[in-house]
Amino acid sequence: MQLPDVNEKWTHRINTVTIGATKEQGGTRGKTITVGGQTTLPSLTFEGATPNKPVIAGYVADTPPDWPDTLKNAIGKEINSPAEWARKCVETFGVDMINLSLIGADPSGKNSTPAECARVVESVLKAVDVPLIIRGCNDEEKDNLVLLECSQASRGENCLIGSAKEKNYRTVVAICKADKHKIIAEAPVDINIGKQVNILLQDSGFDLNDVVMFQTTAALGYGLDYVYTILERARTTGIKGDKLMAMPQLCDVGGETWRVKEAVADEDVLPGWGSLQKRGPMWEAACAAAYLQAGADILIMAHPAAIATIKMLIQRLS
Amino acid sequence: MAALTGMQIYKNLPRSNCKECGFPTCMAFAMQVAAKQKALGDCPRITDDAKNSLADASSPPMKLVTIGPEGKQFTFGQETVMFRHEERFHHATGVAVRIRGALTEMQVDELVAAINRADFMRAGEKLAVALCAVEVDGYADPAGRVQRIAQNCRVPLILMGDNPETLCATAQAIPGQRPLLCKATPANVEFLAKLAAGAKCALAIGAGTLEELADATQKAKANCVDDLVLAFSDKNTSETIRQLTIARRAAIKKNFRALGYPALVEVNADSPEAETVLAATFAAKYAGIVVINGHEPWELLPVLTTIQSIYTNPQVPNAVEAKLYAIGSVTENSPVIVTTNFSLTYFSVAGEVERSKIPCYISVVNTEGLGVLNSYAGDKISPEKVLKTLQEQKVAEHVKHRKLIIPGLLPIFKGELEDISEWKEVIIGPESASKIPAFLNSVWK
Ligand code: B12
Ligand code: SF4
Numbered sequence: 001m002q003l004p005d006v007n008e009k010w011t012h013r014i015n016t017v018t019i020g021a022t023k024e025q026g027g028t029r030g031k032t033i034t035v036g037g038q039t040t041l042p043s044l045t046f047e048g049a050t051p052n053k054p055v056i057a058g059y060v061a062d063t064p065p066d067w068p069d070t071l072k073n074a075i076g077k078e079i080n081s082p083a084e085w086a087r088k089c090v091e092t093f094g095v096d097m098i099n100l101s102l103i104g105a106d107p108s109g110k111n112s113t114p115a116e117c118a119r120v121v122e123s124v125l126k127a128v129d130v131p132l133i134i135r136g137c138n139d140e141e142k143d144n145l146v147l148l149e150c151s152q153a154s155r156g157e158n159c160l161i162g163s164a165k166e167k168n169y170r171t172v173v174a175i176c177k178a179d180k181h182k183i184i185a186e187a188p189v190d191i192n193i194g195k196q197v198n199i200l201l202q203d204s205g206f207d208l209n210d211v212v213m214f215q216t217t218a219a220l221g222y223g224l225d226y227v228y229t230i231l232e233r234a235r236t237t238g239i240k241g242d243k244l245m246a247m248p249q250l251c252d253v254g255g256e257t258w259r260v261k262e263a264v265a266d267e268d269v270l271p272g273w274g275s276l277q278k279r280g281p282m283w284e285a286a287c288a289a290a291y292l293q294a295g296a297d298i299l300i301m302a303h304p305a306a307i308a309t310i311k312m313l314i315q316r317l318s
Numbered sequence: 319m320a321a322l323t324g325m326q327i328y329k330n331l332p333r334s335n336c337k338e339c340g341f342p343t344c345m346a347f348a349m350q351v352a353a354k355q356k357a358l359g360d361c362p363r364i365t366d367d368a369k370n371s372l373a374d375a376s377s378p379p380m381k382l383v384t385i386g387p388e389g390k391q392f393t394f395g396q397e398t399v400m401f402r403h404e405e406r407f408h409h410a411t412g413v414a415v416r417i418r419g420a421l422t423e424m425q426v427d428e429l430v431a432a433i434n435r436a437d438f439m440r441a442g443e444k445l446a447v448a449l450c451a452v453e454v455d456g457y458a459d460p461a462g463r464v465q466r467i468a469q470n471c472r473v474p475l476i477l478m479g480d481n482p483e484t485l486c487a488t489a490q491a492i493p494g495q496r497p498l499l500c501k502a503t504p505a506n507v508e509f510l511a512k513l514a515a516g517a518k519c520a521l522a523i524g525a526g527t528l529e530e531l532a533d534a535t536q537k538a539k540a541n542c543v544d545d546l547v548l549a550f551s552d553k554n555t556s557e558t559i560r561q562l563t564i565a566r567r568a569a570i571k572k573n574f575r576a577l578g579y580p581a582l583v584e585v586n587a588d589s590p591e592a593e594t595v596l597a598a599t600f601a602a603k604y605a606g607i608v609v610i611n612g613h614e615p616w617e618l619l620p621v622l623t624t625i626q627s628i629y630t631n632p633q634v635p636n637a638v639e640a641k642l643y644a645i646g647s648v649t650e651n652s653p654v655i656v657t658t659n660f661s662l663t664y665f666s667v668a669g670e671v672e673r674s675k676i677p678c679y680i681s682v683v684n685t686e687g688l689g690v691l692n693s694y695a696g697d698k699i700s701p702e703k704v705l706k707t708l709q710e711q712k713v714a715e716h717v718k719h720r721k722l723i724i725p726g727l728l729p730i731f732k733g734e735l736e737d738i739s740e741w742k743e744v745i746i747g748p749e750s751a752s753k754i755p756a757f758l759n760s761v762w763k
Pocket of ligand 1: 187188189190193216217218219222223224226227256635655656657658660662663666667687688689690691692693694695696697723724725726727747748749750751752754
């Protein structure tokens with residue numbers, strides 16, 4: 001029996017963004033990472049192309065995050081040194097790139113100086129030759145100072161730096177322009193603000209081909225439904241022709257997962273919910289799997305077992 | 319139910335304008351039927367063929383299918399959209415745990431017990447395994463095993479096998495249980511359709527291509543089974559997603575009846591971890607049932623929670639009533655906790671309070687279904703609003719003390735609340751609800 005023609009006529013392409021620079025390109029990376037370029041939804045290659053696979057960025061921080069022991073032990077003692085942690089992510093966990101979160105800069109925490117943060121960036125760049133994502137501590141004033149120095153310290157490396165937000169984008173835009181980095185456009189789970197940030201970036205002369213969107217991320221079971229739908233709407237809008245939404249998308253799955261009960265509390269606290277050892281990484285991996293279906297291109301992930309599972313899934317999906 | 323237009327109805331009428339229905343023209347009558355003012359049967363001249371074709375056209379584009387006997391049923395299908403934001407996904411994906419043929423009787427009993435146990439409360443909803451998928455090929459007494467499982471298992475059964483005779487024998491061994499027969503192929507679909515029709519069972523059909531599958535469903539329908547399920551074995555995950563998508567689009571967007579049935583995916587993985595993420599993937603992309611081997615809580619919970627998230631209704635905020643809740647046997651000395659009326663937030667907090675074993679009052683502020691930071695960012699909660707809520711709920715009449723515990727994410731409320739209210743000791747709680755038990759046990763002495 002003949003099937004009806006159900007192909008959608010997507011008319012546009014998600015921007016292709018390349019992160020990292022090799023020696024020939026003025027950096028020191030051993031390879032670059034390219035995301036985006038899709039003209040259809042995940043897996044639907046009968047009506048478009050998906051030239052670049054989603055990638056995993058290993059979560060690394062300048063100071064060990066407040067994480068459960070199951071995760072810290074799975075990473076190992078290297079968690080105490082960002083450079084060694086990054087190296088382990090690449091060499092042992094097999095990630096495609098590194099996300100360096102400078103959470104130690106938080107004024108209400110360790111309050112490390114922008115110069116100290118820049119040293120961390122340099123040490124990580126030296127330790128690994130994969131492309132780098134550099135993110136601040138989520139304190140906007142402090143981040144403006146921190147990202148400025150970190151951007152300069154990684155000049156020429158074509159990093160992905162963030163975040164530019166609706167109310168705080170000028171400095172980040174200026175430094176990414178000056179040092180030729182790519183930028184993360186962040187919005188608080190609001191598709192209209194997401195678009196607005198992109199407009200602001202464009203109006204300030206930043207090339208939207210150098211932007212990755214970050215709609216913020218919710219952990220599985222803690223608002224995933226909202227984020228899933230925003231990623232999916234952004235992606236369909238992008239391939240339908242809205243140039244202001246045609247960017248690759250980032251999800252911070254590791255950063256969100258390891259704060260929620262299901263990834264943190266063991267069986268004595270949650271009787272009948274199974275060993276945390278297994279449940280934690282599974283929580284992270286299932287969350288990542290859902291976001292892959294919604295149109296995520298870069299997944300920031302933390303647990304080596306979750307990373308291994310999602311690497312396998314990405315392989316099976318391509 | 320897809321509404322019929324006057325034109326669609328008119329085309330199926332005799333178009334003789336005989337006026338026997340009391341209307342001057344067939345068209346006038348058709349308009350009345352479309353407006354649901356008259357029934358088709360009010361035209362004495364309408365043919366059975368026309369009635370059937372209109373019934374078909376007015377039925378939903380994807381069939382609603384029910385598995386299992388009265389009292390333990392699983393219902394799925396009747397989906398209407400490709401993306402949850404277009405409306406909502408209606409019938410949550412059912413997780414079916416497979417009982418492999420190679421298991422011993424003792425292992426089978428253990429697994430059935432595990433399936434019976436596998437239900438979890440999360441955010442005020444019960445999440446549970448929906449079906450038990452029993453392999454019927456490759457061992458001595460499949461009918462005996464199936465009988466035993468049907469008796470002991472809390473969920474309806476899927477009978478999984480390639481041999482139509484065994485499927486037939488096992489289905490007949492459990493009359494009235496209405497298992498899903500899984501699966502027919504284009505080669506044996508007529509045989510199994512007759513069996514399914516006789517036993518009033520739903521039938522799953524698998525085929526190499528969607529075209530063959532469409533042919534096979536029509537053959538089943540011709541043999542009086544319309545409770546059909548499209549079966550996919552996940553040999554190539556991307557290809558399976560493509561097929562699931564095309565089948566659903568054909569049904570929903572093109573009203574292509576031959577594929578207008580819900581789908582079942584047999585997940586095929588070489589590790590429990592792989593199986594879990596694949597099941598989550600298919601829950602998002604159009605499987606009405608996922609069949610897996612995993613039965614451990616750490617495998618099931620992430621999948622069940624993914625399904626819960628994807629199938630929540632995006633049109634309505636998930637909110638609880640904003641009122642004063644008493645958890646446990648409260649007294650006038652019990653702690654008072656403030657939170658928002660987003661279901662997820664309330665149930666996180668209430669669950670942890672229960673776990674602490676310290677009876678508490680929870681005063682829920684109406685934040686229009688937003689969580690803590692969202693209601694703050696969206697101006698739905700403020701110290702004044704908290705105070706007003708406490709007054710409306712007459713909280714001060716329930717307790718002697720004037721201590722108030724506020725969410726750790728809203729520390730700045732402390733000063734103002736203490737200034738403007740009689741609640742003179744405002745205690746900033748932890749940021750995450752999971753730390754509430756430890757917190758209460760150390761602070762509330
Ligand atoms: C899903 C989501 C949404 C959903 C709404 C979900 C909902 N019903 O609340 C939508 C898409 C609608 C949304 C909208 C907005 N969002 Co929003 N959203 C999120 C997201 C991704 C998850 C929030 C969530 O649901 N968490 C789960 C719930 C259960 O957490 P919770 O309520 O805090 O409860 C926990 C604890 O607080 C604790 N707890 C609760 N009560 C109590 C009480 C006591 C006593 C104690 C001890 C503990 C406790 O227990 C719970 C479990 O641990 C977060 C980012 C993130 N990853 O967290 C952003 C986030 C909260 N959103 C944000 C913003 C800015 C907005 C908007 C204002 C954007 C806009 N349109 O301008 C709107 C606001 C809504 C409006 N328009 O009025 C910001 C808030 C920034 C800030 N720090 O103030 C965030 C942090 C994103 C970001 N990084 O920028 N959002
Ligand atoms: S009775 Fe039937 S055929 Fe006659 S006018 Fe009415 S609708 Fe037309």
